[in-house]
Amino acid sequence: MNIVRTRDYEEMTGRAADMIFEQVNRKPDSVLGLATGSTPIGVYRQLASWCQEGVLDFSRVRTVNLDEYAGLSKDHPQSYSYFMQEHLFDHINIDPQNVHIPDGLGEETAECERYDNLIRSLGGIDLQLLGLGHDGHIGFNEPEDHFPAGTHMVRLSESTIQANKRFFADESQVPRFAYTMGISDILQSRKVLMIVSGGDKAEILREAFTGPVTPRVPASILQFHNDFTLIADEEALSAF
Numbered sequence: 001m002n003i004v005r006t007r008d009y010e011e012m013t014g015r016a017a018d019m020i021f022e023q024v025n026r027k028p029d030s031v032l033g034l035a036t037g038s039t040p041i042g043v044y045r046q047l048a049s050w051c052q053e054g055v056l057d058f059s060r061v062r063t064v065n066l067d068e069y070a071g072l073s074k075d076h077p078q079s080y081s082y083f084m085q086e087h088l089f090d091h092i093n094i095d096p097q098n099v100h101i102p103d104g105l106g107e108e109t110a111e112c113e114r115y116d117n118l119i120r121s122l123g124g125i126d127l128q129l130l131g132l133g134h135d136g137h138i139g140f141n142e143p144e145d146h147f148p149a150g151t152h153m154v155r156l157s158e159s160t161i162q163a164n165k166r167f168f169a170d171e172s173q174v175p176r177f178a179y180t181m182g183i184s185d186i187l188q189s190r191k192v193l194m195i196v197s198g199g200d201k202a203e204i205l206r207e208a209f210t211g212p213v214t215p216r217v218p219a220s221i222l223q224f225h226n227d228f229t230l231i232a233d234e235e236a237l238s239a240f
């Protein structure tokens with residue numbers, strides 16, 4: 001596990017964007033695993049700006065997103081599909097056919113099977129970008145008593161509903177279920193890059209990477225990944 005400590009959000013963003021830049025330059029048809037949430041927004045802005053300057057080419061890149069709210073269509077303004085369009089895909093030269101996000105309206109069994117088959121058919125993920133939930137979730141893999149392997153539907157924890165209600169008109173609008181890649185899907189990625197910023201994540205970050213590996217803190221499983229980089233700012237690392 002490689003830990004990069006940065007001064008602040010801007011430096012964290014720059015370091016993470018550099019890693020993705022290198023990945024795409026080294027392998028122009030990379031499969032990038034992408035995340036939503038507020039943390040990666042700066043990274044996406046930087047990637048879009050390099051693409052517009054003509055120094056980064058997404059024309060052959062394939063993407064798979066971690067998760068999507070169940071019950072939201074892809075044009076719903078709070079869907080992760082909409083988020084990705086708005087923050088990244090509308091601003092880069094990616095082929096829309098190469099963009100993959102779980103279908104929030106898909107039937108549970110069929111959708112989970114489709115998404116796992118899709119990841120396999122792409123040859124797996126070259127670099128998976130992750131944020132960290134306040135309860136230690138990655139994607140939407142919430143604290144549980146086991147590590148779910150493949151794509152599955154989850155009931156969102158109370159802490160996640162509280163954290164994510166800021167994006168909705170009110171709490172009652174926050175979907176209670178979501179589709180997420182499973183822990184094996186994430187662990188099978190050739191590289192994993194997690195970005196974390198801010199003091200509100202300090203305690204869970206410490207638990208995840210200095211405590212025991214446990215499904216009660218899903219991110220802790222990344223301690224076992226052999227090419228895992230954590231880029232976090234000083235505030236997020238303040239409890240280490």
Ligand code: GLP
Binds near residue numbers: 037130131132133160
């Ligand atoms: C969401 C997403 C996660 C994300 C997490 C943290 O629930 N499903 O993929 O990492 O929240 O979000 P933020 O970066 O806004 O703290």
